[in-house]
Amino acid sequence: MSRRLTALTCGLAVLPVFVSGAVIAEAAPRSTVGTVSVSAATKPAKKVVKKSTKKTPAKKTPPKKVVKKVVKKAPATKKPAPKKAPAKKAPAPAKAVFTSRVVAGPADVTDRAGRTWTRRPATLGSWRSSTIDAGVDIARTSDDVLYRKTAPGVRWHRVEVPAKATYKVRMLFAESYFSAPGQRVFDVRAEGRLMRGGIDIVKAVGKHAAHDVTFTVPVSDGRLDIEFVAKTDTAIVSAIEVVSTAPVAKPAAPQPKVAVSKDSFYHSDISKAPLATNSKEASAHLLRQVTDNWGGIAAFNAYRYNNSFYEVPATQRKVRVNFYDCQRKGHVPGGLYDGAKHFVDVPIPPHAVPATGTDKQLTIYDRSADKLWDFWVTEKSADGSWRACWGGRIDDVSKNQGIFPAPYGATAAGLAMTPGVISIDEFRRGRIDHAMYLAIIEPAKWANFSWPANRTDGHSADPNALMEGQRIRLDPTLDLSRIAMTPVARMIAEAAQKYGFVVTDRAGAVAVVTESGNAEKARTGVNPWDGMLAGPDYQAMQGFPWEHIQVLPKDYGKPRR
Incomplete structure (x- = not known):
């Protein structure tokens, strides 16, 4: 096909799609700056030279010599140069406890404490979800909403963190399918380290029951990497909470990769x-x-x-x-x-x-x-x-x-x-x-x-x-x-x-x-x-x-x- 100089073709190819039988993801919502004052300087006093008179001898009477009064003018009043304000230190970055809370479901949820847990992000390595029926009571928790959705086959979760620090991770699980111990077993690793091995939810608490796993992990590279390693069948997770163990600097707002004009x-x-x-x-x-x-x-x-x-x-x-x-x-x-x-x-x-x-x-x-x-x-x-x-x-x-x-x-x-x-x-x-x-x-x-x-x-x-x-x-x-x-x-x-x-x-x-x-x-x-x-x-x-x-x-x- 002939192409004009002003009509370039950028070919784009895509692999054929083999639609699997896997269930896809369900629906999802969505200084004051101080001023430095300088006091006014005191005006200098004027200098005055007094009149001087010489007496002449008695025999001679020369013309009278008048000595003019000499007065030096005071210099014009000048305000002293303002003192330099001390260099202002850049304000220290605001600090706060960093918190990330996500659920495996496709919609944001609110727990009993009024905290929002955001819907499953693309950074959670699973595109599927399963549900524990609304009529089923989830044992060992009063926050059923956090455990009702699970992400089967999850492989990872990535969390961008704002600072080098230690973070506490709470992982929430509830078995939605298997009923016997040993049918689903997996490990959890974070930052390359094994945190919990051989997690068997049914063995620990039974089916349709809340099971939490908590650990702390230091992060030095700006991203917390959590891995799920399947041993028997696939790993699942219902929700993940990440909280810094101490206040950390708030992250800067992300900048565009290329700075085009603001009105672009x-x-x-x-x-x-x-x-x-x-x-x-x-x-x-x-x-x-x-x-x-x-x-x-x-x-x-x-x-x-x-x-x-x-x-x-x-x-x-x-x-x-x-x-x-x-x-x-x-x-x-x-x-x-x-x-x-x-x-x-x-x-x-x-x-x-x-x-x-x-x-x-x-x-x-x-x-x-x-x-x-x-x-x-x-x-x-x-x-x-x-x-x-x-x-x-x-x-x-x-x-x-x-x-x-x-x-x-x-x-x-x-x-x-x-x-x-x-x-x-x-x-x-x-x-x-x-x-x-x-x-x-x-x-x-x-x-x-x-x-x-x-x-x-x-x-x-x-x-x-x-x-x-x-x-x-x-x-x-x-x-x-x-x-x-x-x-x-x-x-x-x-x-x-x-x-x-x-x-x-x-x-x-x-x-x-x-x-x-x-x-x-x-x-x-x-x-x-x-x-x-x-x-x-x-x-x-x-x-x-x-x-x-x-x-x-x-x-x-x-x-x-």
Whole structure:
């Protein structure tokens, strides 16, 4: 297929979906600064010189010599320079006891003490849940609500903690299925250490009874890692509480991975935005692209066709990126080595690894220089040089909405990729605070696109096809607690109700896109997605309610000139 320079195709592939018989996750809700005063100085007294008179001899009477009164003027009153206020010490970070409370169920619950336990996060390594019937009394507790839901097959729980400290962990269990001892046995490890071995809930307390396991563990790396190791059948858990044993500094608010402008469309709340006149029809067009392909589940691109990201220091050596004519243009496009010189003086680390897949996306971010580069089909040659089929640079990115000058950049719509992908850090935190990049199968044909896009690779002539750049959201009035979906889908749904998606590329599947784990794997030997997803990435979006998508008007949010 021939492609225009301004209509780049970023191919996206997804593994076939083999829908298992496993039960997916059930529905889930959701200084005063002191001033220093300086006293006024006392005015100096005036100096006065008295009149002086000389007497003449009696015989002579010369003319009288008048001696003028000499008075020295006092210097103009000056206020002394104000004393320097003592340097203010930076206020010590506020401290508080850190607490994390989560339940295995899909909805927040409140215990008898009035404390909220949040619904199962994506950081809990299980996408399934089972329930002890509401009519069954759970023995040994008055807080049945904490034990009624369990997460069978749980493998881990990750908790981002704010400081190096010792944390007390309370794990809540209740057996919902087995009735005899020895039928379910597992170990619990934390920070690589065995904390409790051979946990057998039925043996300890019987079926449908509360069983708590408590231990303390020091954490020095900012994340508490809890592992469940199955011995017989699978491990389960009902709830987990983590509390610091002493007050610790409160965590700083998370910062965006790339500092685009504060008024960027990526950060705008669109939950109250008006809808396009054809919102219902356009939403149905998108829904068919999901339900008619890949087992009816949208893709969550964790391992391929995503984006590899590197933030570099100001001292990073700069290189020239060679042009690779993978689209057979037959010439070197302007602007790469002349004019703006998008491919010149690029601070690519020699150890950089592009994303897996034919797109080989790579982002370089120099925060100190306030510059961002995106490259498409990026390769390192045997001699150590770099080449790319396309890409571009944004200068003064902190004042930019996240849009490359046309026709540059790596996405088909000309939008910066990193601000819209789901980063590894925010997935670990369990919260997405921005609009998300969305690839679809049938975007509107190339002449029809919407701000913030400045081009498209779409091909559909359907009048209800979504345009690249068009913004969509999940119905903000939708009660997510009533919809069965995985914790990953739930996290994305919450962000989609407030920030929505931006249609950014054409692909082989409707897909949300993540930060590639290749950079972290190159450093540590482990792809972080292996330890963050509780199942295959092609099932991560199972249950997402695409039928409740709403479509905003063309060019919604475009700044007025």
